[in-house]
Amino acid sequence: MSHTFIEILRRALDEELERDPAVHLLGEDVAVGGAFGVTNGLARKYGTQRVRNTPISEAAITGVATGAALCGLRPVLEIMFIDFATLALDCLVNQSAKYRYMSGGQLAVPMVVRTQAGAAGGAAAQHSQSLEAWFTHVPGLVVVTPSSPAEAYGLLKSAIRLGDPVLFIEHKRLYAMKETLVENAELPQIGKARVARPGTDVTVIAYSAMVRNALEAADDLSRSGTSVEVIDLRTLVPLDMATIAASVSKTHRVVIAHEAVQSGGVGAEISARIGSELFDELDAPVTRVGCPFSPIPFAPELERALLPGTPNIIRAVRDLSG
Amino acid sequence: MSHTFIEILRRALDEELERDPAVHLLGEDVAVGGAFGVTNGLARKYGTQRVRNTPISEAAITGVATGAALCGLRPVLEIMFIDFATLALDCLVNQSAKYRYMSGGQLAVPMVVRTQAGAAGGAAAQHSQSLEAWFTHVPGLVVVTPSSPAEAYGLLKSAIRLGDPVLFIEHKRLYAMKETLVENAELPQIGKARVARPGTDVTVIAYSAMVRNALEAADDLSRSGTSVEVIDLRTLVPLDMATIAASVSKTHRVVIAHEAVQSGGVGAEISARIGSELFDELDAPVTRVGCPFSPIPFAPELERALLPGTPNIIRAVRDLSG
Amino acid sequence: MAHGPRELGSEVVTVNEPAAPTLSDWKRMYRALWRIRTFEGQVQRLAAAGEVPGFPHLSTGQEAVAVGVCAHLTREDTLFTSHRGHGHTLAKGSDVQATFAEILGRSNGLCRGRGGSMHVVDVANGVLGATGVVGGNLPLAAGAAWAAQAKGKASISVVFFGDGATGAGVFHETVNLAVLWKLPVLFVCENNGYAEFTSREEHSNVKLVSAFATPYGMPAKTIDGNDLLTVHAEAGDAIAGLRRGSGPFLLECITYRMAGHFVGDAQHYRSKEELTAIKQKCPIERLKRHLIDRGVRETELDTIGEEARQEVLQAVARARAAPPPDPSTVLDYVYSAPALSGISG
Amino acid sequence: MAHGPRELGSEVVTVNEPAAPTLSDWKRMYRALWRIRTFEGQVQRLAAAGEVPGFPHLSTGQEAVAVGVCAHLTREDTLFTSHRGHGHTLAKGSDVQATFAEILGRSNGLCRGRGGSMHVVDVANGVLGATGVVGGNLPLAAGAAWAAQAKGKASISVVFFGDGATGAGVFHETVNLAVLWKLPVLFVCENNGYAEFTSREEHSNVKLVSAFATPYGMPAKTIDGNDLLTVHAEAGDAIAGLRRGSGPFLLECITYRMAGHFVGDAQHYRSKEELTAIKQKCPIERLKRHLIDRGVRETELDTIGEEARQEVLQAVARARAAPPPDPSTVLDYVYSAPALSGISG
Numbered sequence A, B: 001m002s003h004t005f006i007e008i009l010r011r012a013l014d015e016e017l018e019r020d021p022a023v024h025l026l027g028e029d030v031a032v033g034g035a036f037g038v039t040n041g042l043a044r045k046y047g048t049q050r051v052r053n054t055p056i057s058e059a060a061i062t063g064v065a066t067g068a069a070l071c072g073l074r075p076v077l078e079i080m081f082i083d084f085a086t087l088a089l090d091c092l093v094n095q096s097a098k099y100r101y102m103s104g105g106q107l108a109v110p111m112v113v114r115t116q117a118g119a120a121g122g123a124a125a126q127h128s129q130s131l132e133a134w135f136t137h138v139p140g141l142v143v144v145t146p147s148s149p150a151e152a153y154g155l156l157k158s159a160i161r162l163g164d165p166v167l168f169i170e171h172k173r174l175y176a177m178k179e180t181l182v183e184n185a186e187l188p189q190i191g192k193a194r195v196a197r198p199g200t201d202v203t204v205i206a207y208s209a210m211v212r213n214a215l216e217a218a219d220d221l222s223r224s225g226t227s228v229e230v231i232d233l234r235t236l237v238p239l240d241m242a243t244i245a246a247s248v249s250k251t252h253r254v255v256i257a258h259e260a261v262q263s264g265g266v267g268a269e270i271s272a273r274i275g276s277e278l279f280d281e282l283d284a285p286v287t288r289v290g291c292p293f294s295p296i297p298f299a300p301e302l303e304r305a306l307l308p309g310t311p312n313i314i315r316a317v318r319d320l321s322g
Numbered sequence C, D: 001m002a003h004g005p006r007e008l009g010s011e012v013v014t015v016n017e018p019a020a021p022t023l024s025d026w027k028r029m030y031r032a033l034w035r036i037r038t039f040e041g042q043v044q045r046l047a048a049a050g051e052v053p054g055f056p057h058l059s060t061g062q063e064a065v066a067v068g069v070c071a072h073l074t075r076e077d078t079l080f081t082s083h084r085g086h087g088h089t090l091a092k093g094s095d096v097q098a099t100f101a102e103i104l105g106r107s108n109g110l111c112r113g114r115g116g117s118m119h120v121v122d123v124a125n126g127v128l129g130a131t132g133v134v135g136g137n138l139p140l141a142a143g144a145a146w147a148a149q150a151k152g153k154a155s156i157s158v159v160f161f162g163d164g165a166t167g168a169g170v171f172h173e174t175v176n177l178a179v180l181w182k183l184p185v186l187f188v189c190e191n192n193g194y195a196e197f198t199s200r201e202e203h204s205n206v207k208l209v210s211a212f213a214t215p216y217g218m219p220a221k222t223i224d225g226n227d228l229l230t231v232h233a234e235a236g237d238a239i240a241g242l243r244r245g246s247g248p249f250l251l252e253c254i255t256y257r258m259a260g261h262f263v264g265d266a267q268h269y270r271s272k273e274e275l276t277a278i279k280q281k282c283p284i285e286r287l288k289r290h291l292i293d294r295g296v297r298e299t300e301l302d303t304i305g306e307e308a309r310q311e312v313l314q315a316v317a318r319a320r321a322a323p324p325p326d327p328s329t330v331l332d333y334v335y336s337a338p339a340l341s342g343i344s345g
């Protein structure tokens, strides 16, 4: 059966609520479906004690989820836009991420923060950011960035079952994407990337919505005879360097593509690690495709001009292989 | 005359308060000197209207400073530990950094956020972080990281006179450092790195307290015949790639050293840019020295085991040139 | 304190305080209400047609708060608002065409198309901005008030926010600071009973937002925000107090949003009865009935409404005619000097 | 609701509620006060000698709040505290040696030397932790209460915080949520009149923290926090209410910190008179006088005090004798499985 990204998130949540009574959802409007309808119907099914509306209090609800996680619940918290995770960062960074460590292993924070990121359709500067890099810089956090409905399904379930605080980032451009789920597949292991398309000439490393662009670019480039291998990272922490290394040892050329601001983005870390760990494998500089150093503008013409997409990846691959 | 880092910050603030009536200081306890005594005596001299104590309200005081900056004041805000900047991040990232852009150039936020970072002496997981990388990923912010008292003096004055929101990061390990100030020197330009020590064999790029370690390492290595050039970045945004390129074109070997967690740190961006822009200049992989992926532990023995320092830089340089 | 002439929309309205407004003042305010109502209607229409980027939030039904408060402001007074800020911006006197053009993301928009519906700024008119972060502008407004205080200016700062924003910690932090520093800031809460799709009862045990002022000893009042006469009178008193230096004030205006949370909201969470009841509270209808009671002819009012409508429709047409911003300028305005953007490579 | 035996320090104290404590209960609490006082004295002494890493904050002078509240808690009840949390941890029954060892950063510390003074956790005893971020633990305590509520447990959650924490927005956010969800969480504010070096008057116009409860309709009381009898009685009533499911309660305890903000604070901001006056409010002296009035011999009390002193001194000696943590273990406990740390290379 084919599901949209939103439908499949709902199904994963539904199944996890069903499976484990410790799982609880909370967030603004989640009892009435949330801003994007992801949790539609779940409060009716599991009650408003387990699917809880909250006030507009990102700091407190993140703290409440963390405290509940310390005491055996498995909260799944929705932060409506990643831009508002700024309000939850004290707790996420200073408490949730560090609790296991600071307590010398006495406590754990098994919690998932679902949030929605990325630019599309004029959401403008405060509702369009891609801030995942911040969270990859915080030891103790796990960062998951699904690239399609089927990926989201397994990754969300695995994230909920993990014993660590997870930031689960949904790209708004993927919400309407449809995909057929292979039923009863094994759940993915957190920390394993996937080769989304095998190839031999150039490796394109991407995650989240940018995987689609990478696949589009690979399609296009294959017509002109360039074979692109696309890696979908799936999780940014842990970062699966083994899968990256296997690919780079084959292609010797790498493009890293993400929508986030290029400077200080996740691509910097990946590039640095490839440059250091796979120096002798590289036939050309690692190229990054990312957003120029600017806030996201409102006007669609400006948004389009700023955001990296399929053409940027094609150009980067051509420059490398040309 | 020789000044400690703290004394020289006080002098710079004093002179800027004197020079420009728009300059105002605010923060927790700043009217009584602040937690570290930086603002000692300034409230007595300029009054508690211009040197204002605030409640423990990092979000509001950052917002108040931003609003005042929009209206012509030049606020210098103290966030006691960078770990608490997490509480101010919504405003800094969603408002202060973007106001000029979102308003199409109608408004500006000339504001300095002074904050103190880094690990030392068992300050533990929530008072020891080096989070500068986050801020370098936010277009619109300027990030300044002085490495010594004399550097701090000029950079703070230049930051206060700039028309943009600046994060000014003081490392706690530098507070007691003494240095003699060259009087009446020209103020440094924001965005220009400095060659802290010239050399020919390997370039070590550092900033903040790590510059001292790099200089120590260079000293040590010179005795065994390796000539190290040390670059003090001074500002992370803007990043002075020209100075870096000039050095790398000479040495062809690079170590980037910072105290922050290596993964996702500022070194990743610098390494990625060197790998891409100076690929053909490199005789060896760019090496990074940074903190392993862990929160900062409390016990001094653990803290020492975790934190990168002079020996790590020496080892990295040896590995490169050996 | 007497004020000079000021604008509502693009038209100058003289408000003589503390004397009661004249009939002609009320008529001008009636026009201002219609201007906002029409403006929001056009946003809705064009958004439905896919011509408005993003997800605009309409202030339809809440116009009396904007007009009643802003009637007391000068251009020097600073105004901050929320995601639902079109009405406040217009009521303070921003140009209809330039405001609409911004919401369409056009090159002649107030922010040159960078800001959009949730980030309208009009510095020349003292509109220092809307924000998309609930509660985010509260401390900025206090900061603007601090700047006025520090510079010895007589101007004040006003911030509009929703009832949902009181769930945000920064609301409480800001009130504490504003009271402590005696800042000339007017907190105007538009309590429309909802935050997105969730009613106030599910957000807080605190029914009235004005209750939050009590611990601080901050003067506060809860008023009927759909009655322009009340809003005008109470805001006038509060602002007069602020100008005398008596410190911050919280004015809670009970109101109703007649539209969805944003354009496209199906409003399943509201019953038909509720929607019908809200329509009957229309602030424009209420002012109209009042003015008719005071002897104004209905036809005169209808003419004023129609004039306002036409004025807005023409401005909207002009806004739509303008070109989009030039994509090659997308990296402008990030820093004070382009060189500072250097890191972007 | 009656409770089983529980520990204060390492000694079991049985508190029969709601019956008033017996004389022997009071004596045990007197011992608990001395245990904390001695503990903090040793932290101070060893910190001055450079043996305590970081910058510990002492609860000297505030012991009656810790002992009076924790006398009503079981191990199943969860406790959260602030940067000034040694006393609360001990009063709830954590082992003196293991607690002190943590503050010294030793391998046998409660958190194996990872946490330190501001991050003491003792899960077995329900001490879920201190925090170095002012106000940071308030929502965590509410979350623990939510977990208890969700699991149908009778246990409650208690969080200690300073008056300065009410400046933090998250305090207000948490109270709103706790009231709305009727969470079994006891908010205990130790109002010692200072946040660091700045007095309460400079932090807020709101003199009493309990005033913040009013808008929410949350029950709250301001009491003399240096009088153990009062604290014990009022905390008992509040906690009994919480156990009956009546929702959160705010207990404000007026108290005084007899030491500096942290060890090393020169306290220039306090006059000699103030410091002298505070010494006269010593909660231990007050309980002593009360017990003497009730016929207990002073020598007996002095013996109890001395026993507590010796007990702590011995525990401290044992803590100091332990080795530091093994540096090769520094990367343990970052994730549930070491493989997840993979990114660090």
Ligand SMILES: Cc1ncc(C[n+]2csc(CCOP(=O)(O)OP(=O)(O)O)c2C)c(N)n1
Pocket (backbone or CB within 6 Å): A028, A056, A058, A080, A084, A087, C083, C084, C132, C133, C134, C135, C161, C162, C163, C164, C165, C166, C192, C194, C195, C196, C261
């Ligand atoms: C910090 C933050 N959290 C969540 C949102 C999403 N959001 C946008 S409007 C809104 C409801 C605001 O309610 P209220 O303040 O009452 O204003 P109203 O929409 O009723 O005018 C929410 C939750 C946001 N914009 N900012």
Ligand SMILES: Cc1ncc(C[n+]2csc(CCOP(=O)(O)OP(=O)(O)O)c2C)c(N)n1
Pocket (backbone or CB within 6 Å): B028, B056, B058, B080, B084, B087, D083, D084, D132, D133, D134, D135, D161, D162, D163, D164, D165, D166, D192, D194, D195, D196, D261
């Ligand atoms: C969010 C945050 N801001 C600032 C600090 C620095 N700081 C540590 S303790 C303290 C004062 C706390 O005062 P209060 O809550 O009254 O507790 P007390 O120290 O009086 O027990 C401050 C400002 C901090 N730890 N956390």
Ligand SMILES: [Mg+2]
Pocket (backbone or CB within 6 Å): C162, C163, C164, C190, C191, C192, C193, C194, C195, C196
């Ligand atoms: Mg509302």
Ligand SMILES: [Mg+2]
Pocket (backbone or CB within 6 Å): D162, D163, D164, D190, D191, D192, D193, D194, D195, D196
């Ligand atoms: Mg205090």
